Amino acid sequence: MSFVVAIDGPAGTGKGTVTKIVAEKLNLVNVDTGAMYRSVTLKALENNIQPTETEKKKKMLQDISIELKDNNGVKQVLLDGKDVTEKIRTPKIDQNVSKFAQIAIVREKMTPLQRKMGETQNIIMEGRDIGTAVFPDADVKIYLDATSEERAKRRYKQNLEKGIKCTYEEVLKSIEERNKIDTTRKIAPLKKAEDAIYVDTTNLSIDEVVEKVCDIIVSKMGE
Ligand code: DC
Numbered sequence: 001m002s003f004v005v006a007i008d009g010p011a012g013t014g015k016g017t018v019t020k021i022v023a024e025k026l027n028l029v030n031v032d033t034g035a036m037y038r039s040v041t042l043k044a045l046e047n048n049i050q051p052t053e054t055e056k057k058k059k060m061l062q063d064i065s066i067e068l069k070d071n072n073g074v075k076q077v078l079l080d081g082k083d084v085t086e087k088i089r090t091p092k093i094d095q096n097v098s099k100f101a102q103i104a105i106v107r108e109k110m111t112p113l114q115r116k117m118g119e120t121q122n123i124i125m126e127g128r129d130i131g132t133a134v135f136p137d138a139d140v141k142i143y144l145d146a147t148s149e150e151r152a153k154r155r156y157k158q159n160l161e162k163g164i165k166c167t168y169e170e171v172l173k174s175i176e177e178r179n180k181i182d183t184t185r186k187i188a189p190l191k192k193a194e195d196a197i198y199v200d201t202t203n204l205s206i207d208e209v210v211e212k213v214c215d216i217i218v219s220k221m222g223e
Contacts, residue, residue, distance in 0.1 A: 003028070003122040004137075005217055006130035009144035010179045010190060012151025013201050018144070018209045019126045024073065025214060026124075026221075031068060031117050032075065033127035033134070036110050037101040038088035039066045039079040044100055045092070051099045061109045091159075091166060094174050098181035101128075107187050124217075128182055131193035140220045141196035142213055148176055150202045 005028060007019050016032060023030035043049075043064060049056045067078040077085045087093075100106055114134045117123060125134070131141035146154075152172035159166050182190040192198060197216055201209050 002118055002120060003139050003221065004118045004135050005124040005140040005142070006135050006138035006193070006196070007124060007126040007142050007144060007213075008128055008131050008190065008192070008196065010128075010146075010148075010151060010182070011175055012148075012155045013144040013146050014154065014206055014209055015126045015144050017206055018213055019124050020075070021206070021210050022213050022217070023124045025210070026217060027122070028124040029117070029121045030070070030075070031114065031123055031125040033110070033114055033125060033130065034097075035068060035075075035077045035088060036066050036113070037106070038093050038097050039077060039084060040064065040106055040110070041093050041097045041100045042084055042088050043079060045096060051103060054105075057103065058105060061105060064109070066113070089162070091164060091170075091174065094178065098178045098185075102181060102185035102187065104187055111188075128190040129188035131196045132191060133188040136193070140217050141193050142216060143192040143196040143198050144209070145198065145200050146202040148172065148179070151175055 007015055009015050019030055019032070022028070040061070043060055044057065047060060049060055065080050069076040069078060075085065076083060077088060111134055114125065118125065118135060127134070131138055131143070149172065152168060152175050155175060156166065156168045156171040159171065179190070199209065199212055
C-alpha cells in the first residue's frame with residue numbers, strides 16, 4: 001500500500017512551492033493536479049473549443065495525454081508530448097481554467113488518472129478536491145489557506161518575477177473569481193475535508209509552512 005498525502009486549498013497559499021519542497025524532503029512523488037486542468041484548458045483554447053461545446057470536448061478528451069515529469073527537481077508538464085510547462089501559467093489560462101475544471105466529463109477523465117498515480121508510489125498530491133474526492137481515504141489531509149489579499153499579493157509577485165505584466169487589482173479579481181467558481185461548482189468543489197488539518201498561511205513564511213506540513217506528515221508516518 002502506498003502512502004498518500006492530500007494537500008488542498010485555493011490559489012496563492014504557497015501550495016505548489018510547499019508541496020515541491022516537502023516532496024523532496026520526505027521522498028514523496030509530487031503531483032500537481034492543477035497542471036492537469038490547466039493543460040486541458042490550454043488544449044481547448046488552442047482548438048477554439050468553448051466550455052459549452054460538449055461533443056468537441058468529449059473528442060478532445062478521448063485522446064489527450066498529460067504527463068507530469070520531474071527532471072532532477074525541475075517540474076515539466078507534457079501535453080500530447082509537447083512541453084507546455086510555461087504556457088499553462090499565463091493569465092489567459094488563469095482566467096479560463098475554472099470554467100473547464102467544473103465540467104463533469106473533464107473531472108471524470110482527470111480523477112481516475114490521479115488515483116492511478118497513487119496506486120504504486122508514495123505521493124503528495126495538491127489540488128482542490130484531493131482530500132474530499134480523489135483520495136477520501138488519504139493517509140494525511142492538509143488544507144492550506146490565506147486571506148485573498150495575501151494570496152493575490154503572492155501571485156502578483158510571482159507574475160512579476162516571471163515577467164508577466166499585470167496589476168495587483170487584476171490579480172486579486174482573477175483569484176477571487178476563480179475561487180468563487182471552484183468553491184461553488186456542483187462536482188467536487190473546493191472545500192476542507194472534515195478530517196483535514198487546517199493551516200492558515202497568511203502570516204507564515206514558506207519555510208514555516210514547510211516545517212508545519214512536514215511535522216504533520218512525519219507524525220502520521222510514525223503512527
Ligand atoms: O492549483 P492551480 O491554481 O494550478 O489550479 C488551477 C485550476 O484548476 C483551479 O482554479 C481549479 C482547478 N483544479 C481543480 O478543479 N481541481 C484540482 N484538483 C486542481 C485544480
